[in-house]
Amino acid sequence: MHFSLPLLACSALVQSPIPPPQVRPSAGGEQHQGPLVPDEPPALVVLVICDQLIPDQLDRLAPWLDGGLARFWNQGRSYRKANLSYSLTETGPGHASASTGCLPSRHGIVGNSFYDRNQGKAIYCMTDASVRALTSTGPAESGSGSSPHYITAHTLAETLLTADSASRVFSVSMKDRSAICMAGPAPAWAVWWDKTKGGFMSSTHYGGALPPFVLEWNTSWRERASDWEWTPSFKDDPTPLGTAVDDRPGESPYGAHGIRFPYRLPKLDPEVLAAADLEAAAAHLKSLASEVYGYPLGDQFTLQVAASALDALELGQDKHPDLLAVSLSSCDAIGHSFGPYSWEVTDSLLRTDDALGEFLDLLDERVGRGRWVGVLTADHGVLELPESLQARGVGAKRIDRVETGVYTGAITRALEAAHGVKFKLKFNGRGFSMDPLEVTASGLDAAMLRRTMADACLDAHWVAAAYTLEELMGEEEPSSESEVPWLELYRASSYTGRCLDVVLRPDPWVLMSSGRGTSHGSPYEYDRHIPLAFLGPAFPAGFSSAPADSKDILPTLLPLLGLAPLGPIDGRDLLAAPVLPVPLDR
Ligand SMILES: [Zn+2]
Known part of the structure; x- marks a missing residue:
């Protein structure tokens, strides 16, 4: 079963408590800041x-x-x-x-x-x-x-x-x-x-x-x-x-x-x-x-x-x-x-x-x-x-290569069942890519293949959502209202020509790992x-x-x-009033 959590609800779950702000005087009342100029x-x-x-x-x-x-x-x-x-x-x-x-x-x-x-x-x-x-x-x-x-x-x-x-x-x-x-x-x-x-x-x-x-x-x-x-x-x-x-x-x-x-x-x-x-x-x-x-x-x-x-x-x-x-x-x-x-x-x-x-x-x-x-x-x-999170009752899990291998096989079979062609898919820990030559040779519509893959991806117990290239590039709208904030984060990590065919959003606390240590790379808090x-x-x-x-x-x-940016940017001056972001010209 998979589920989709709205961003804020999920952030609240994942966030570790942050103590309320308090101003701590420095040792001996010393001020490191220079004169105000x-x-x-x-x-x-x-x-x-x-x-x-x-x-x-x-x-x-x-x-x-x-x-x-x-x-x-x-x-x-x-x-x-x-x-x-x-x-x-x-x-x-x-x-x-x-x-x-x-x-x-x-x-x-x-x-x-x-x-x-x-x-x-x-x-x-x-x-x-x-x-x-x-x-x-x-x-x-x-x-x-x-x-x-x-x-x-x-x-x-x-x-x-x-x-x-x-x-x-x-x-x-x-x-x-x-x-x-x-x-x-x-x-x-x-x-x-x-x-x-x-x-x-x-x-x-x-x-x-x-x-x-x-x-x-x-x-x-x-x-x-x-x-x-x-x-x-x-x-x-x-x-x-x-x-x-x-x-x-x-x-x-x-x-x-x-x-x-x-x-x-x-x-x-x-x-x-x-x-x-x-x-x-x-x-x-x-x-x-x-x-x-x-x-x-x-x-x-x-x-x-x-x-x-x-x-x-x-x-x-x-x-x-x-x-x-x-x-x-x-x-x-x-x-x-x-x-x-x-x-x-x-x-x-x-x-x-x-x-x-x-x-x-x-x-x-x-x-x-x-x-x-x-x-x-x-x-x-x-x-x-993950082991420390599990000890505290948090549902963290490691997904190893054996499991992703089985997963890749299942997506390959789903494509074959739907379209009659066995594609060689590659999984890189974030999502899937198809061989462009194989897609061309099949004569099938690539967007249709990606949709089939994304739908099949949801069958894994550790996957919350899967986005197609079309969704990531803003050519297709998200599948549901709850996906809007998530897709916004994934679109911000997508660049024309540098994007997989299907990108996964794993559940929170899922680590693609062989069994030791930890990592980062997720959209979670x-x-x-x-x-x-x-x-x-x-x-x-x-x-x-x-x-x-x-x-x-x-x-x-x-x-x-005293300088201006050399081109469009996405950030804002924190010392000034908020400004609207410059739209991305894809
Ligand atoms: Zn690192």
Whole structure:
């Protein structure tokens, strides 16, 4: 049996309780905000995106947070009801929406990967065969690199650089899609972690050699990462703050370390690294480089490179406004394995809070309080571990590959029974695609086939709704009144030429997973509810319950910089009266 819940009713069910807003005085009554000079454009904009962060974490851990996260959330202008307004809540769309002011239906990054209807296959959102990887040793000799060429809207960075070519933009993350979506095209710079050789890398889209300060940073990370032991930084029991008990069913082991502290990064052996066997040396280095991403050290490294950029590029030092964009990815990797209420994520957030606090202090020192504007948000939330939800009586479930295999077989048979043709369907966890050549050869109407599939899709016990390409592209009206708000979210995640034939809306708390860890990517409140907070003289400190979204960041910041968007956008200026959205020209 399937059912459809109206959006609001469902949100209320899924939403975790948020404590009522209260203004907490900072330690010693100290005010971090600079003097109120709203008429002066900021010398530097700092965009901080935490990969996988739900606002509840900032509220429940508040007694232990006194660094950068706390400064944004409790001393800035913080929007307590911020929600993403599209269905496919993943890293690429989250970062692109925050930097372009647009929905995925306009900026084109509908998912970390998407189905390309022209090529008839899935494409990673940053793949670009016309560019090469760029590391400390220079451009790679072969292979494709990463670039923003699939982004079809203008980023904040692009807007800044178009208005003033003397502005500088630097973007850094452990993930290429995060760094690139925040930067947009060159002459901005984007760097990300090299999971093979370690250190930060880029692509030839951004230049022929890495910036000197990145090259220099890359020479020193190995010593700091090798044999690094991760033990909790907190001494007291975190469970009174809402952290779950440690070592829960459903946690995904970190290799040989299992699911219990301490975790330890591999120890580099200088002899193996220097040995004549180059392949063995490369594998040895990769064993460390590939794991850094899943440790809190990844975020510390990201902030170190951001701090190096601040000095090397003299950001915020002249009248040409600059942008420094930082995406903290480690929380996502740790959260996928252990869940948002784990000891591991708790510790990771406390460490991020400390490191971000030091970074904001550095901005005050180098740029000056009140001369920079900061934004904190997340690219998406996350589902609690299904096993923990089940223990609380919530009907969470994992749907594994065996089950989706059986499901794909059932849809294939339904098509054959109705139209007499056996199509080879592909299921990617979100929905189905048909082989375009097979459809053409069948001589059958593709829209009719999609309708048959969508109807058959509803027979699964974990599927709430299924939308055809025609419904997603706005060519067909939703099947029922209750589907209107849901379809609106799914249309916001649909882009012409990058859409499956049929897209599923699974029930709430359904995880497409093989049995361990957790994820995000759904249209439900636990994945769409995000923190959003601003720091700077133009932003009156305090909590706001006004509707807000990360797509509002660009239109809120541009007026402070005296700039207008380079094209149509979907967000609104949170400091101004609401405006009507610009219709999408499909
Ligand atoms: Zn993730």
